[in-house]
Amino acid sequence: MGWDFHSDFDHLSNQGTNHMRTTGMKRALLGAAIAAFAFNASAAHAATATGTATAKILRQITLTNTSDLQFATIISGATASTVSVSTAGAVSCGAGLTCTGTTTAANFNVNGTEGAVVVVGGDANVTLNGSLGGSMTSSLTYSNATITLGASGGSFQVGGTLNVGANQTAGDYSGTFNVTANYQ
Amino acid sequence: MLRLFKAFRLLAAGALALLSVPAHAAGDLLVAPTRVILDGSRGTEVVLNNIGAEPATYRISLEVKRMTAAGGLDEIAESDANDAEKAALNMIAFSPRRVTLPPNQPQVVRVGVRVPEGTPPGEYRAHMLFRAVPDAAAATAEPRPAGTGVSIALTPIYGITIPVIVRVGELDAEAAIGEAWVSESDEGAAFNFDLTRTGNRSVYGDIEVTRAGVAEPLLVARGIAVYPEIAARQVSLRVPQEVAAKLKGPVRIRYTEDRELGGGTIDEAERVVK
Numbered sequence: 001m002g003w004d005f006h007s008d009f010d011h012l013s014n015q016g017t018n019h020m021r022t023t024g025m026k027r028a029l030l031g032a033a034i035a036a037f038a039f040n041a042s043a044a045h046a047a048t049a050t051g052t053a054t055a056k057i058l059r060q061i062t063l064t065n066t067s068d069l070q071f072a073t074i075i076s077g078a079t080a081s082t083v084s085v086s087t088a089g090a091v092s093c094g095a096g097l098t099c100t101g102t103t104t105a106a107n108f109n110v111n112g113t114e115g116a117v118v119v120v121g122g123d124a125n126v127t128l129n130g131s132l133g134g135s136m137t138s139s140l141t142y143s144n145a146t147i148t149l150g151a152s153g154g155s156f157q158v159g160g161t162l163n164v165g166a167n168q169t170a171g172d173y174s175g176t177f178n179v180t181a182n183y184q
Numbered sequence: 185m186l187r188l189f190k191a192f193r194l195l196a197a198g199a200l201a202l203l204s205v206p207a208h209a210a211g212d213l214l215v216a217p218t219r220v221i222l223d224g225s226r227g228t229e230v231v232l233n234n235i236g237a238e239p240a241t242y243r244i245s246l247e248v249k250r251m252t253a254a255g256g257l258d259e260i261a262e263s264d265a266n267d268a269e270k271a272a273l274n275m276i277a278f279s280p281r282r283v284t285l286p287p288n289q290p291q292v293v294r295v296g297v298r299v300p301e302g303t304p305p306g307e308y309r310a311h312m313l314f315r316a317v318p319d320a321a322a323a324t325a326e327p328r329p330a331g332t333g334v335s336i337a338l339t340p341i342y343g344i345t346i347p348v349i350v351r352v353g354e355l356d357a358e359a360a361i362g363e364a365w366v367s368e369s370d371e372g373a374a375f376n377f378d379l380t381r382t383g384n385r386s387v388y389g390d391i392e393v394t395r396a397g398v399a400e401p402l403l404v405a406r407g408i409a410v411y412p413e414i415a416a417r418q419v420s421l422r423v424p425q426e427v428a429a430k431l432k433g434p435v436r437i438r439y440t441e442d443r444e445l446g447g448g449t450i451d452e453a454e455r456v457v458k
Contacts, residue, residue: 060216062235063344071336100333106340112218115390115406117421119257128336138338143371145256148405148421162336174337176318182249182257182311182345183218184388184409 061112062153063181069140069158072101076168083164087143087157097164105143110181111153118147120156122179128162134169138162140177211316212236213344218407219388220295220312220348222276227296230346232314234285241284241317244293246273246310247345251411254418257311257345272308275299276348282317297350305353307385307412315343347409349386357383359410361437361453366428367420373428375403376420377437377455381410389450391419392438393431402431408439431457 071083077096084092085103093099110118120142128136138160147154158179214233222228234240248260248269260269277296285291295312318339362378381387387410393403405421423431435457439450 058216058231059218060214060231061218061344061346062212062214063342064212064235065340065342068340069338071338073333073335075333098333106338108340108342113406115404116218117405117407119255121257121259126338128338130334136334144422145254146420146422148423158340160338164334168334170334172335172337174339176339176341179340179342180313180315180345181343183347184251184257184407184411 059113059116061110061116061118061181061183064109064111065106066109067104067107069106069160070102070104071138071160071162072099072103074099074162074164074168076164076166076170078166080166081164082161084161085159087141087159089157089159094164106158106179107155108158108179108181109153109155110147110149112149114149114151116149117184118149118154119182119184120144120147120179121182122158123177126160126175126177128173128175130169130171130173132169132171134165134171134173136163136165136168136173138175210236210238211240211242211318211342213240213242213314213316214290215314215344215346218346220346222295222297222348222350224297224299224350224352227294230293230295230312231290232283232285232293233290234287236316237287239284239286241282242291242314243282243317244278244280245313246276246278246348247313248273249311249345251409251414251417253414253416255420268306268308269310271300271303272310272348272350275303275308275350276310278312295348299350299352303352305355305384307355308350308352309386309411310348311345312348313343313345315341317341351385355383355385357381357385357387357412359387359439359450361439361451361455362416364435364437364455365458366431368428371422373423373425374420375423375428375431375457376418378416379408379410379419379439380416381412382415384412386411387439387450389439389441390443390447391421392440394436394438395434396436402435403427433457 074083075098079096081094081097087105089105091099091103126138140158140160143157212235214235216231220228248265249257250260252258275297279294283291318341360380364377367374367376390406391408392401394401408419410417436454438452441448
C-alpha cells in the first residue's frame with residue numbers, strides 16, 4: 001500500500017487543507033490496525049489457553065553416496081589376473097592385463113551428531129555377471145571399521161580386488177553390494 | 185542491464201554446477217532418531233527423509249546383529265537367530281515397510297511393540313534397516329574397445345541401521361574401563377581401550393578422555409554401546425597422528441550416560457596410555 005502510519009499522524013497536527021480526507025483515511029487505517037491487534041491478542045490468548053507449542057529436535061544420521069567403485073575398462077590376458085582399486089582410488093593392474101579409463105573408490109559421506117561413532121558394515125565379496133555371459137568376483141575393502149563424526153561429519157571409502165579370468169568373456173559386467181552405516 | 189547480465193551469469197554458473205553433480209545420488213537418506221528404546225507399552229516414530237536429488241523407493245526391515253569383541257556388528261541371518269533375537273523380531277511392529285519418496289520428502293515410520301505375556305525379563309533388540317531399492321543396474325559409463333574388453337558397473341545398495349531396543353522387567357547393568365593404549369597400523373593411528381559389562385542389559389554412553397591441566401578434552405566419542413550378548417569389548421577409535429601422540433601418558437577416561445538421560449557417570453578411570 002505504501003502508507004506510512006507515522007507521517008499520517010504528523011498531518012493530523014498540521015491541520016492541512018485536505019484535513020477531512022486524511023482523517024477519514026487515518027480512521028480507516030487505525031481501525032484496521034486495532035482490529036488486527038485485537039485479533040492477535042485473541043489468537044495469543046487462545047494459544048496459551050490450549051497449551052504450549054513444542055518442538056523436539058531428534059538426533060539424525062544421513063548417508064550419501066558421492067562416487068561409485070569404478071574398475072574402468074579392462075582387457076583380459078591369456079592368464080588369470082587381478083585388478084585392485086585401493087580405498088584411495090588408485091589402480092593396480094595385474095600382470096597380463098591392460099587397464100584403461102579412470103578408476104575411483106566408492107565414497108560415502110556420513111553426517112550426524114558431532115563425536116558420534118558410526119560402525120561401517122558391508123559385503124566382503126561381490127559377484128559380477130557379464131552381459132554376454134561369464135562372471136567375475138571381487139573382494140571389497142573398507143577404509144574404516146568405524147568413523148567418529150567431526151563437525152562436518154565423516155566419510156568412508158570402498159575399494160576392491162577384481163579377479164579376472166584367463167581370456168575373460170568380453171562384455172559389460174554388473175553387480176550390487178550392500179553397505180550400511182550402523183548406529184550402536 | 186549490467187545487473188541483469190550479472191544475474192544471468194550467476195544463473196548460468198549455477199546451472200553448470202548442477203550439471204556437474206553426479207546423477208547417481210538417488211537413494212541418499214536421513215534417519216532420525218539414531219536409537220530407539222521401548223519399555224514394552226508405548227510405541228514411537230522414526231523419520232526417514234529422501235535427501236537425494238531424485239525420487240527413491242526405500243525398504244524398511246528388521247535385522248539381527250550381534251556385537252563382536254572388537255566392537256563390530258555382525259549381521260546374523262534370520263535362520264541363525266537365537267530365541268531372544270527371534271522374540272525381538274516378533275515383538276517389534278512397524279509400518280510402512282516400503283515407501284517411495286520424492287526428494288526432500290520425509291516419511292514417518294511408526295514403531296509399535298507388543299510384549300507377549302510370560303516373556304522373561306531382559307533386553308530384546310533388533311536393528312531397523314532403511315535402504316533404497318536400487319534402480320536397474322545402469323549400463324557401463326565408459327566405452328570399451330569393441331569385442332575385447334570388459335567393463336564393470338558395481339552398484340552399492342546402501343542404508344542406515346539404528347537399534348530398536350525393548351526392555352522387559354527391571355534391568356540393570358554396569359561397565360568398567362580397562363587398559364588403554366594407542367596403536368598404529370597401515371590405516372593410521374587409533375586410541376583403544378577395553379570396556380567390560382555386567383548385568384542384564386546393554387550400557388550406552390559417551391567417552392571423554394581428559395588430562396589434568398588441559399582444558400579441552402583430548403578425545404570425545406559419543407554413542408558407544410556394549411550389548412548384552414558380550415561381557416567385554418574393545419573400543420577402537422581412529423584418531424589423527426597428532427591426537428594419538430597427545431593421548432600417550434596419564435589420562436582420565438570417563439564413560440557417561442547419554443546427555444538426554446542425564447549424563448550420569450557409568451565409570452571413570454585414571455589410565456596411563458601406552
